[in-house]
Amino acid sequence: MTFPRIGGGAVALRTARAFAVLAGRSLLLGPATAAAWLRGERFDRDAWLADTVAALGPAFVKAAQLLSTRADILPPRTCRALSRLHDQVRPAPPRTLPPALRFGAGVPRLVGAGSIACVYRVDLPDGQAVAAKVRRPGIVRSLSADLAMLERGARVAARLPVLRGVPVTAVAAQLAESIRAQLDFGREAERLEGFRKALSVADGVTVPGVRPGLSTEDILVMDFLDGLARRRPEELGEAERRNAVVTALRAVYRMLFLDGVVHCDLHPGNLYFREDGSIVVLDAGFTVQLSEPAREKFAAFFYCMSQGDGEACADIVLSTAKAPPGSDTARFRADLAALVAEHTGRSAADFDLVSFAARLFDLQRGHGLHADPQFVFPILSLLVLEGTVREFHPDVDFQREARPMLVTALMERVVAVPQETR
Structure with a gap:
């Protein structure tokens, strides 16, 4: 798929907006804490942190998701707060689903919300349930701007003496390319099917099958797996x-x-x-x-x-x-x-x-x-x-x-x- 070209002015504007979000959310922390105290309530710092990361944009959410697994780097409470971003990001407004899915019984039910897409359970006319991963509106441009900011920031960081010899720009470029690839549902369908075939010989591993006839550029349709819960x-x-x-x-x-x-x-x-x-x-x-x-x-x-x-x-x-x-x-x-x-x-x-x-x-x-x-x-x-x-x-x-x-x-x-x- 093609991605929009992001100019220097757009990157500068996106960087300014990120700093504005951080400044605004930091200012909110003081009054919100005071208001909660006056009401006799405990301010939910975990929710504040997760909401702040989500407000910064999808690239920041992806980074936070990775950091949430590192209890040896971050305090356990911070990890738990960031773990909310695995599938509990604020859902996007409902998108129009393809006719093959709209003919299902009942209304599609949201089962997960990520930084790039939301996942819905859809019941097909034959009674089968599928998972429809729907790309968020406007995500292609917003994520492209985030990643352009990341790559430019890496070029600046690479000049720091402490990072001399570290392939900062190369790693940032490959990281950006990998995150951009998450927008390509056709590529993901191929990789998911490749995983399923490669791991079919491994005992105890399940990978959902892809429904290519129902998938589109914006929607990836897979088998729905019941009983999934984070334990x-x-x-x-x-x-x-x-x-x-x-x-x-x-x-x-x-x-x-x-x-x-x-x-x-x-x-x-x-x-x-x-x-x-x-x-x-x-x-x-x-x-x-x-x-x-x-x-x-x-x-x-x-x-x-x-x-x-x-x-x-x-x-x-x-x-x-x-x-x-x-x-x-x-x-x-x-x-x-x-x-x-x-x-x-x-x-x-x-x-x-x-x-x-x-x-x-x-x-x-x-x-x-x-x-x-x-x-x-x-x-x-x-x-x-x-x-x-x-x-x-x-x-x-x-x-x-x-x-x-x-x-x-x-x-x-x-x-x-x-x-x-x-």
């Missing part, structure tokens, strides 16, 4: 919690290491744990397709890390990054080997992926290496997933669960190389 860890038994987390990890690893598809949006609004320990994966909008070399090298990096082979990890990073003349690669190898040794074999309760990723990029920056931005998205995907599953099964070993898929991915490459050289 707290205490609502599931210990065995079911463990099964659900391990099933989710293996599904993500299958997509990442075998298919090269990175699902960057597995927050609790898109990943559901069922009472029997099975999972449901929804929404394929925020996904990234890795290049084949990037897929192979990330799989090799993760495998070597799980084996505690820091020097091999360093070789892989050096093969993907740009090293300046005269850089001390031997020192970099030694530093990365020490970092890998420190983190190898830790459970989710002890393994801090945020800390590992930050120190990895600090090492690269300290040695003047320019990292490959395609390495960022798999880490982002695992960061979001880690934040989602940490509460349910803190002792799961992320690296051990990855090894079967890693071995399969690496063996496929070994078998393919002789054929490619014939």
